[in-house]
Amino acid sequence: MSTVDAHRIRTGRGTELGLLVIALAIGIGAYALVGLGVEDKVPTDVLGYGAGLTGLALLLHLVLRWRAPYADPVILPLVVALNGVGLAMIYRLDLAYEARPNHDHGFASRQLMWTAISVVLAAAVLILLRDHRTLRRYTYTAMVVGLVLVALPLVPGLGQEINGARIWVRIGSVGMQPAEFAKIALAIFFAGYLVTNRDTLALAGSKVLGLQLPRARDLGPIIIVWAASLAVLVLEHDLGTSLLLFGMFVAMLYLATERLSWVVIGLGLFVGGALVAAQAFSHVGARFDAWLNAFDPELYNKAYGGSGQLVQGLFGMSAGGLFGTGLGQGRPDIVPYAESDFIITSLAEELGLTGLMALLMIGLVLAERGLRTAIGVRDGFGKLLAGGLAFVVAFQTFVVVGGVTRIIPLTGLTTPFLAYGGSSLLANWVIVALLLRISNDARRPAPAVSALTPTGGIPVVDAPRPTGDDNVTERIGTVR
Amino acid sequence: MNTPLRRLATVVIVMFLVLMGGATYVQFFDAKTLNADQRNVRSLYREFGDARGPIVVDGKAVAESVKSDDAFGYQRKYTDGELYSAVTGFYSISNGSAGLEYAENDQLTGRSDQLFFSRVRDLITGKKPEGAAVETSINPAAQKAAFDGLGNQKGAVVAIEPSTGRILAMVSTPGYDPNDLAVHSSKKASKAYSGLLDAEGNPLLNNATREVYPPGSTFKLVTAAAALESGKYTEDSKLLAPDRLDLPQTTASIGNFGGEGCGANPITLKDALRVSCNTAFAQLGMDLGDDALRTQADKFGFDQTDLFIPTGTATSRFPAEANAPQTAQAAIGQYDVAATPLQMAMVSAAIANDGKLMAPHLVDRIRAADLSVVSQTEPSLLSTAVSPSTAATLKDMMLGVVENGSGTAAQISGVQVAGKTGTAQNAEGKAPHAWFTAFAPADDPQVAVAVIVEHGGSAGSEATGGKVAAPIAKAVIQAVLSS
Numbered sequence: 001m002s003t004v005d006a007h008r009i010r011t012g013r014g015t016e017l018g019l020l021v022i023a024l025a026i027g028i029g030a031y032a033l034v035g036l037g038v039e040d041k042v043p044t045d046v047l048g049y050g051a052g053l054t055g056l057a058l059l060l061h062l063v064l065r066w067r068a069p070y071a072d073p074v075i076l077p078l079v080v081a082l083n084g085v086g087l088a089m090i091y092r093l094d095l096a097y098e099a100r101p102n103h104d105h106g107f108a109s110r111q112l113m114w115t116a117i118s119v120v121l122a123a124a125v126l127i128l129l130r131d132h133r134t135l136r137r138y139t140y141t142a143m144v145v146g147l148v149l150v151a152l153p154l155v156p157g158l159g160q161e162i163n164g165a166r167i168w169v170r171i172g173s174v175g176m177q178p179a180e181f182a183k184i185a186l187a188i189f190f191a192g193y194l195v196t197n198r199d200t201l202a203l204a205g206s207k208v209l210g211l212q213l214p215r216a217r218d219l220g221p222i223i224i225v226w227a228a229s230l231a232v233l234v235l236e237h238d239l240g241t242s243l244l245l246f247g248m249f250v251a252m253l254y255l256a257t258e259r260l261s262w263v264v265i266g267l268g269l270f271v272g273g274a275l276v277a278a279q280a281f282s283h284v285g286a287r288f289d290a291w292l293n294a295f296d297p298e299l300y301n302k303a304y305g306g307s308g309q310l311v312q313g314l315f316g317m318s319a320g321g322l323f324g325t326g327l328g329q330g331r332p333d334i335v336p337y338a339e340s341d342f343i344i345t346s347l348a349e350e351l352g353l354t355g356l357m358a359l360l361m362i363g364l365v366l367a368e369r370g371l372r373t374a375i376g377v378r379d380g381f382g383k384l385l386a387g388g389l390a391f392v393v394a395f396q397t398f399v400v401v402g403g404v405t406r407i408i409p410l411t412g413l414t415t416p417f418l419a420y421g422g423s424s425l426l427a428n429w430v431i432v433a434l435l436l437r438i439s440n441d442a443r444r445p446a447p448a449v450s451a452l453t454p455t456g457g458i459p460v461v462d463a464p465r466p467t468g469d470d471n472v473t474e475r476i477g478t479v480r
Numbered sequence: 481m482n483t484p485l486r487r488l489a490t491v492v493i494v495m496f497l498v499l500m501g502g503a504t505y506v507q508f509f510d511a512k513t514l515n516a517d518q519r520n521v522r523s524l525y526r527e528f529g530d531a532r533g534p535i536v537v538d539g540k541a542v543a544e545s546v547k548s549d550d551a552f553g554y555q556r557k558y559t560d561g562e563l564y565s566a567v568t569g570f571y572s573i574s575n576g577s578a579g580l581e582y583a584e585n586d587q588l589t590g591r592s593d594q595l596f597f598s599r600v601r602d603l604i605t606g607k608k609p610e611g612a613a614v615e616t617s618i619n620p621a622a623q624k625a626a627f628d629g630l631g632n633q634k635g636a637v638v639a640i641e642p643s644t645g646r647i648l649a650m651v652s653t654p655g656y657d658p659n660d661l662a663v664h665s666s667k668k669a670s671k672a673y674s675g676l677l678d679a680e681g682n683p684l685l686n687n688a689t690r691e692v693y694p695p696g697s698t699f700k701l702v703t704a705a706a707a708l709e710s711g712k713y714t715e716d717s718k719l720l721a722p723d724r725l726d727l728p729q730t731t732a733s734i735g736n737f738g739g740e741g742c743g744a745n746p747i748t749l750k751d752a753l754r755v756s757c758n759t760a761f762a763q764l765g766m767d768l769g770d771d772a773l774r775t776q777a778d779k780f781g782f783d784q785t786d787l788f789i790p791t792g793t794a795t796s797r798f799p800a801e802a803n804a805p806q807t808a809q810a811a812i813g814q815y816d817v818a819a820t821p822l823q824m825a826m827v828s829a830a831i832a833n834d835g836k837l838m839a840p841h842l843v844d845r846i847r848a849a850d851l852s853v854v855s856q857t858e859p860s861l862l863s864t865a866v867s868p869s870t871a872a873t874l875k876d877m878m879l880g881v882v883e884n885g886s887g888t889a890a891q892i893s894g895v896q897v898a899g900k901t902g903t904a905q906n907a908e909g910k911a912p913h914a915w916f917t918a919f920a921p922a923d924d925p926q927v928a929v930a931v932i933v934e935h936g937g938s939a940g941s942e943a944t945g946g947k948v949a950a951p952i953a954k955a956v957i958q959a960v961l962s963s
Contacts, residue, residue, distance in 0.1 A: 099549065255484045300519065311519070317506045318514035319522045331525045353507040357500060364496040371489045375482050383481045391488060398495040405502035 009445045012073030013065050019077035020057050027053055027084015030327060034092040037328020043091075052112070053084060056119040063123045067130070068440035072373055075439065078366045079417055079432050083425075085359065086418035087111055088327070089339075089346055096333035107339050107420050114422035118429035125433035132438045136381045139192025143221075146185035149178040150232055150245070166236040167412070179232070179241040180414075180427035183248060183392055184434070186225075190249055191384035193221060194256035198380075202257035225249050226269050237283050239274075240399055240411030246270050247395045252388040255374075291409035309336050313345035313404050317356075324352025339420040341412055344404050359418070360401070367394035370435050376442030386438045389431045525552060532556065533588040533611030533849070535568050535580055537618045543568045543581065543658070545611075552664055561657040563627050566636075566650050566686045567618055567842065569791070570658035574666035575673040579686070580614055580842065581658075583790040587612045587846050587854070594846070594854050610849035617646035617844045617857075622927070625959035626651040629952030633937030636687035636821040639929040639956050642829040642919060644859040645838030647789065648927060649956055650822075652687040654679070689793040692818035693932055696904025697756045697886075697945065698915045699777075699813025701827050701874060704753055704761075706768050706776035708870040713764075715873050718746035721760040727805035734762045734808060737903060737944070753877045754885035756901060758812050765811020770802040773811060779865045781826045781837060782819070789822070789842050796823035813904060824902075825930035827865075828917045831878070832898070832925035835871035837862045879922055887916060889950035892958060896922035899953065901945035911941040916949035920957045927960040929953045 028050040035043035043049070057080045064071050090108045097105035129135070135142070153159035153166045160168040160175065168175050194201070201218050229242040229249075250266035277284045283305060290299055290307035294314075299307045312335045319330060332338045332346030339346070348356040370390025374383045393416050400419075403410040414424040506514070514520060531554055534541035542564045548555035556571045558564070569579015577585065586592035590611040619639075626637035630653040639649035656679075660672035676684050685691055707713040721742040725734045735758065736742055742757035752760040765773055777783070777798040787793045799806065799816040809815035822840060830837035839862040846854040866874070878898035881887045886901040902915030914936050919928035931952045936943025 099553070251488060255481060255488060258481075258484045295517075314506055315514055315517065315520040315522055317503070318511035319520070321507055321511055331522050334521065334525070348503065348507060353503060356503050356507070360496055360499055360503070364493065367492050367496075368489055371485055371492065375485050380481060383485065387481075387485055387488060391492065394492045394495060398499060401499045402502065405499065405506050407498060407502040 009070070009443075011065075011069045012071075012443070013061070013069060016061060016064070016073035016076055019074065020061060020080060023077040023081035023084065024050070024054055024057055026081050027088060030085050030088035031091060033327040034088050034095070035328075037326055038092060038095045039328075049112075052116070053080075053087075056116060060119055060123055060126075063126050064436065064440075067126050068436055070440045070443040070445075071436040072369050072439035072443065074369050075366060075432060075436055078362050078369070079429070082359065082362055082366075082417035083115055085347070086343065086415075086420075087115065089332075089343060089350070089418070090420050092328055092350070093333055093339045093346060095328070096331075100333075110422070111420050111425070114425045117422075118425045121426060122429040122433035122436075125430055126437055129434075129437055132382055132385065132434065132441065133379060135188050135385070136192045136195070139189055139196075142185045142192065143189035146182045146189055147228055149182035149185060150228055150241075152178045153236055167238045167241065177421070177423040179238065179245075180421075180423040181430075182241075183245060184389070184427060184430055186245060187248060187252070187385060187388040187392065190252045190388060191381050194252055195380040195384055198256040201253075201262075202259055226266075226273070229270070229273075234277060234281065237281075238412065239284060239287060239409070240403075240413035243270075243399055243411060244392065244396055244413065247399075248388055248392045251391045251395070252384055255384055255387050256380075287409045287411070291406065294406060309342065310404070310406065310410050312336070313342050314406065316342075316345040316349040317405070320349035320352045320356075322353050324348070324350050324355055326350060340414055341400070341419065342404060343415055343419040344401050347418065360397075363394065363397045363416070367391070367397075369439075373435055373439040373442050377438050378441070382438050382441060386435055386442075389435055393428065393431060530554070530589060531610045531849075532571070533590065533613045535564075535584075535588075536613055536615045537564065537567075537623070538620050540620075541613075543571070548664070550664055555664065556658075556662040558658045558662070561659050562655040563623060563651075564618070565655040565658055565683075566652040566688055567616060567623075568658060569686075570656075570661040572661040572669050572673065573664060574669045575661055578684070579791055580616070583788070583792070584614045584843065584846075587614060590849070592846075592854075612849065612854055613847045615844045615847060616842050617641070617648065618650070618842070619648040619960055619963060621959040621963040622649035622956050623651060625649070625955040626931075626952065627653070627655075629931075629955045630933065630937075633933050633948075634681045634687070634935075635931065635933040635937065635949075636691070637929065637931050637952060637956060638688045638822045638825040639927050639960065640825050640829040640838075640840055642832035642925045642928045643838065645829070645840045645862070646844065646859075647822075647840055647842045648960055649929070650686075650688045650842065652685070654681040654683045656683040686791075687821065687932070687934075689789065689791065689820055689822045692794050692796060692820055693913055693915075693934075694904040694906055695813040695817060695819040695824055696902035696913065696915055697758075697813060698824050698827070698900050698902035698904075698917050698930075699811070699817055699819070700753055700756065700761050701831065701878070701900050701917070702777050702780055702782075703765050703768070703773060703811045704749060704877065705780075705831075705866045705870060705874060706772045707749065707764055708873055709776060709866055710768060710772060713749055715748065715750040715877055717749045719749060719752055719757075719760040720763050721745040721747040721752060721757050723759070725759040725762050725808070727762075727808055728766075729803065730805050732805060734758055734812070750877045750880055753900070754880040756881075756886045761812050762808035766804050766808050768811075770799070770807040770810065773807065774798045774800075776866075777817075779837075779863050780830055781823055781862065781865075787840075789840050791842065793822060794820050796820050813902060821930045821932050823930075824915065824917045824932075825928055826862075828878075828898075828900075828919045828930065829925075829928035830865035831871050831874045832919035832928050833871075834868040835864055835866040837865045875922055878918070882918065886944070886946040887918070887950050889946050890916065890918055890954040890957075892920065892954060892961075895920050895957070895961060897954070897957060898922045899950065901950060903944045906935075911936040911943060914939070914943045914948035915945040916953045918950075918953050918957065920961065927957055929956050931956075 032042045032046050090111050094105050094108040097103040152169050160170045229246045232242040253262040286305040294307040327350050330349040332349045335342045367390050374386035400413045400415045402408040414421045416428045532545040534544040543558050545554040546557050569581045571577045571581040588611040626649045637651045663669050723741045782796045782798045785795045796819040806815050810817050839860045845856040848854050882890050882897045882899045887899040890897050890899050897920040899918030904913040914933040917930040919925045931949040933948045939948045
């Protein structure tokens with residue numbers, strides 16, 4: 001322990017500030033280039049815009065210094081960069097939409113507003129949630145909230161069907177996609193439930209064909225979630241959300257039990273359910289058809305449920321080539337929903353393969369920093385929550401980008417931080433706040449320090465660890 | 481729990497590698513196929529969405545791209561579209577392009593290699609690329625005079641500045657309005673296009689450079705040039721000029737216009753050209769031989785297959801082989817001799833310029849969007865058609881034509897006009913084409929012009945080159961000299 005005292009642990013806040021400067025330069029630079037590309041002049045409000053973005057980033061940075069000084073220094077800059085590039089692209093599309101008669105526009109200012117609200121919400125989470133383990137108390141509350149959120153669009157009068165998918169809830173003039181928030185609630189539930197029941201799930205039960213099968217009563221909650229996912233898929237016509245929620249659950253189940261059997265069972269259930277759905281429900285089958293035979297003229301020209309949007313997106317990406325057309329100089333606006341579901345093809349067209357690779361790298365590093373946080377944190381609940389949240393960001397990116405690049409069937413999910421959409425932005429920023437909060441715990445100096453200074457110590461660290469925690473050797477292994 | 485976390489981290493890396501692989505496939509390996517897909521409207525949008533450079537006549541844009549509020553962003557607009565249709569051509573989304581719009585596409589779109597540096601600069605500054613301006617050599621007054629002179633008669637006019645080869649006027653009638661083809665609605669554009677394809681007189685064909693006609697008596701300038709160049713003849717050499725010339729090896733014979741004599745027999749070379757004596761020139765052609773005629777014709781630009789001004793041109797032809805009777809016919813611009821109106825203007829221009837034929841061209845210079853000159857067309861010698869002394873003799877003979885010969889209708893008071901008429905038989909039972917080619921002023925030639933009015937125009941079978949075509953040439957010359 002003396003070695004811990006000998007080294008002063010760096011908070012990383014200075015590094016974060018430096019990285020934030022780069023991230024802001026990317027976002028604000030992109031905004032200026034859009035103006036140059038589309039209108040031959042730097043947008044007149046670039047200073048105000050830059051000041052706003054900088055202010056938001058600085059706000060979170062200061063909150064971190066105050067309330068989570070040991071938080072991961074890379075996560076915030078990565079997210080600021082993604083959000084900034086997304087805003088610039090939405091602004092660019094807005095300019096193209098404005099030039100067209102009868103096209104909805106004004107996305108950029110709304111996205112900027114949502115960014116501000118999201119950042120404030122993330123700051124609030126960091127300030128109010130002093131310790132992520134508090135959330136464990138609300139395990140079952142989170143389950144109820146999660147399932148209610150998933151089911152909310154089905155409530156008559158509240159839910160709204162847009163383009164065939166019933167994933168929207170409208171209260172007054174404000175629309176939102178509750179599934180985005182459901183993933184946070186369900187992640188909390190899964191983490192809390194699994195950390196308590198991991199031993200019984202992992203060890204009890206009989207062995208069949210080399211796979212350790214769980215007991216039926218341990219299976220109960222999984223069956224509930226599986227049924228809920230399929231219900232979402234079936235009733236709301238939302239392939240993406242069900243895939244996302246289920247993927248997150250399987251991943252967390254695997255983290256908790258270290259049993260591959262759960263993954264196999266989970267995937268088996270989902271694939272089986274999806275295949276049945278593809279046969280039984282025309283809209284699911286159509287998605288598969290549009291994926292496999294995208295270039296079929298009949299499917300391409302189909303007004304609804306065809307492959308036109310997908311193929312237009314691919315055309316956009318190919319037009320971008322290796323280096324892209326440059327911001328403001330492509331035609332991403334040709335693709336329907338270029339600012340939300342297809343923001344990736346818009347970015348790929350104007351920034352090229354190079355730019356897309358860079359954005360994917362940012363997404364990958366973000367997810368890996370989240371997983372690193374999970375490895376670093378000492379309590380099992382924190383590990384599961386951080387691992388699950390990091391995975392869900394990565395998995396959502398995979399499902400969206402895989403969909404538009406035709407690796408997997410297209411689903412209606414938004415790209416985290418890049419795509420237009422208030423719900424998605426809010427939810428993902430809350431995820432980031434949670435990851436930052438957990439990472440503060442993961443990177444904080446060992447409790448031994450506080451033992452030497454009883455008055456200045458942080459009580460929660462010294463408190464006896466909850467049951468289901470990791471064993472002591474693992475904990476020591478993570479303390480530097 | 482750390483082992484599965486590490487495995488999950490690997491799974492996440494694999495997921496992103498798959499995404500990168502997929503993106504690489506779409507944006508690199510499959511990009512060519514996707515870009516070539518007919519349903520991919522991006523290449524069209526890219527081309528039509530950029531500000532295309534203007535085509536400029538005397539400082540004014542006759543074709544330009546103006547902002548439009550549709551998905552393309554720009555609409556091609558032609559001012560006096562029909563007047564300049566032979567020059568500008570058209571630029572259509574669904575029907576391709578023609579004329580300078582086609583020939584100078586790389587400059588107009590800004591994609592030319594010559595514009596490389598301004599492209600790089602645009603890339604760095606993030607400025608939207610703009611096409612370069614194509615500045616033509618067209619003289620608007622001459623163009624208007626030619627257009628009005630032809631009126632609703634089918635034909636063509638080409639006027640050249642002899643000392644440089646700059647094309648001052650190029651008109652083909654009937655013309656068309658390129659605006660009809662430039663509309664963005666592909667339905668409307670296609671309708672207009674098929675309408676023009678079916679229209680009488682084939683408006684889309686540029687008669688001035690893309691169509692060949694029998695040159696008729698205007699070709700006698702070439703025959704006379706060959707005779708003078710041979711050294712065996714002067715303008716005072718006496719030629720046999722029977723009322724009818726029986727052709728060897730056949731039962732055919734050649735007569736003079738209107739079946740009359742040529743006023744004298746034998747007749748001097750100068751007078752034979754002045755009254756356009758067929759029998760004298762047919763005999764002269766046989767005496768010179770087809771090789772001499774062909775060599776002389778080629779020096780004037782016949783049989784040149786790769787003449788670009790920069791729009792492409794049809795090849796004017798002198799038959800590759802001809803026996804004696806065919807040579808007799810060819811010597812008066814019949815049989816298989818074929819010439820574009822541009823070609824006949826080049827014959828006059830070469831004579832006007834002391835025998836030196838300058839390469840004809842439509843474009844003076846290319847100017848980038850920042851107004852810097854990208855390229856400037858320098859006058860260049862295409863060939864030396866005849867010696868200066870032959871040129872001087874021919875000029876003297878052509879002056880006679882306008883003074884008191886078949887081309888008196890081209891006389892301009894105070895200006896010496898040198899010219900040659902032509903009345904070319906073509907299809908059986910159809911009125912002959914009326915030709916006139918000339919240059920002026922004879923002592924300091926500013927303009928050489930060729931006019932053809934197909935089938936005599938409104939004068940029909942009564943038409944002669946001197947009656948129908950010469951007044952149009954006169955109007956064009958006057959327009960050039962007064963501007």
